[in-house]
């Protein structure tokens with residue numbers, strides 16, 4: 001006999017601020033899991049990628065399959081300040097500033113159940129965006145909106161504001177054993 005599945009409704013609905021940080025693998029994929037879960041409930045999801053990597057990731061296409069509930073905006077030029085980066089700091093900062101403006105617009109629109117700001121924590125660490133800008137997004141969000149901020153090195157003030165903070169600890173990563181990034185797992 002199949003178990004009857006309950007459809008829970010919280011007594012008090014609350015929009016949460018969730019931070020996913022740390023050096024281990026699983027921050028962006030965790031945020032994508034939240035998007036998948038929320039769309040299942042018919043919620044609208046806006047996924048904004050600060051600092052896009054230069055590899056085409058599967059989620060760019062899978063999010064399209066979750067349309068019209070989910071949408072993704074890739075705002076960055078790729079890794080900032082590491083070897084082979086052809087862009088100036090000011091160019092990266094300009095992109096990140098556009099991402100902040102878009103995030104503000106989406107967050108305050110009231111049209112979404114979940115807004116995900118992927119890699120915003122490292123953008124702040126690299127000074128592509130400023131702390132008051134990030135705090136303003138958190139403080140200005142509608143009460144029922146869930147806001148997810150991912151990326152390494154989350155700022156202490158951002159962690160303080162959040163309701164849920166997870167730090168993913170790296171135990172080991174295949175990359176360090178000389179294994180190249182693999183489709184479906186790494187991108």
Ligand code: ATP
Pocket residue numbers: 023024025026027028029030152170173175176181185186187
């Ligand atoms: P994912 O997108 O897999 O959830 P992430 O968002 O936690 O990873 P990022 O710092 O955004 O991690 O890095 C993205 C890419 O770098 C992924 O291909 C991931 O496998 C790889 N990566 C993540 N953590 C590490 C690590 N500690 N060492 C080497 N490569 C890593």
Ligand code: MG
Pocket residue numbers: 027028029119150151
């Ligand atoms: Mg990531």
